[in-house]
Amino acid sequence: AQRVTQPEKLLSVFKGAPVELKCNYSYSGSPELFWYVQYSRQRLQLLLRHISRESIKGFTADLNKGETSFHLKKPFAQEEDSAMYYCALSSAGTALIFGKGTTLSVSS
Amino acid sequence: DTEVTQTPKHLVMGMTNKKSLKCEQHMGHRAMYWYKQKAKKPPELMFVYSYEKLSINESVPSRFSPECPNSSLLNLHLHALQPEDSALYLCASSQDITGNGRELFFGEGSRLTVL
Numbered sequence: 001a002q003r004v005t006q007p008e009k010l011l012s013v014f015k016g017a018p019v020e021l022k023c024n025y026s027y028s029g030s031p032e033l034f035w036y037v038q039y040s041r042q043r044l045q046l047l048l049r050h051i052s053r054e055s056i057k058g059f060t061a062d063l064n065k066g067e068t069s070f071h072l073k074k075p076f077a078q079e080e081d082s083a084m085y086y087c088a089l090s091s092a093g094t095a096l097i098f099g100k101g102t103t104l105s106v107s108s
Numbered sequence: 109d110t111e112v113t114q115t116p117k118h119l120v121m122g123m124t125n126k127k128s129l130k131c132e133q134h135m136g137h138r139a140m141y142w143y144k145q146k147a148k149k150p151p152e153l154m155f156v157y158s159y160e161k162l163s164i165n166e167s168v169p170s171r172f173s174p175e176c177p178n179s180s181l182l183n184l185h186l187h188a189l190q191p192e193d194s195a196l197y198l199c200a201s202s203q204d205i206t207g208n209g210r211e212l213f214f215g216e217g218s219r220l221t222v223l
Contacts, residue, residue: 032210034211036212042216043214043215043216043217044151044198044214045214046211046212046213049211084148086150086151090210092205092206094164094205095141095153095156095164095205096141096153096210096212097153098150098151099150100149100150101148101149101150
């Protein structure tokens with residue numbers, strides 16, 4: 001069965017500190033992994049997908065198939081990064097499955 | 109147009125009412141989705157339409173009835189709902205449900221309150 005695990009419900013950091021939001025998945029095939037972000041009062045939007053290997057708003061995420069992880073990282077957090085972050089998994093012919101989400105709170 | 113538009117933004121209904129939620133996209137996407145999201149919880153998949161045919165129904169109660177009149181429109185008909193059905197209902201679309209077209213674009217949601 002497909003499963004996405006985000007072990008932290010809340011991550012609080014100070015502005016300028018590094019951030020790592022953890023995501024582990026279980027799936028026997030070759031899934032596609034995503035990070036979605038939901039800012040306060042805004043729609044859910046895509047932040048990153050593993051196949052594009054881009055850096056968006058300073059965030060990066062590397063798929064580690066050995067550890068079945070897709071952690072989201074940013075070297076220097078900004079206050080505007082405060083939001084709910086969802087890791088999600090998709091496989092061919094199925095819809096996106098979300099983890100429970102991690103609230104990132106960045107304070108000055 | 110790169111948006112998914114949902115109406116109404118807010119809906120309050122009684123348990124005996126019949127209402128509908130509407131979703132529209134003009135990105136040429138061939139897959140459309142309904143998700144339900146409770147406060148501080150992740151979205152939960154309800155239905156998936158692929159090429160206007162229902163391809164996934166996640167054991168949703170029959171008081172929720174989806175409809176896909178054409179490739180741009182998706183409706184969710186509501187009847188005899190319960191207070192616990194109160195939630196944010198999210199519509200999403202993607203190019204496809206296979207290959208590299210699985211990135212989902214979400215609407216802002218319709219916030220439903222059942223009294």
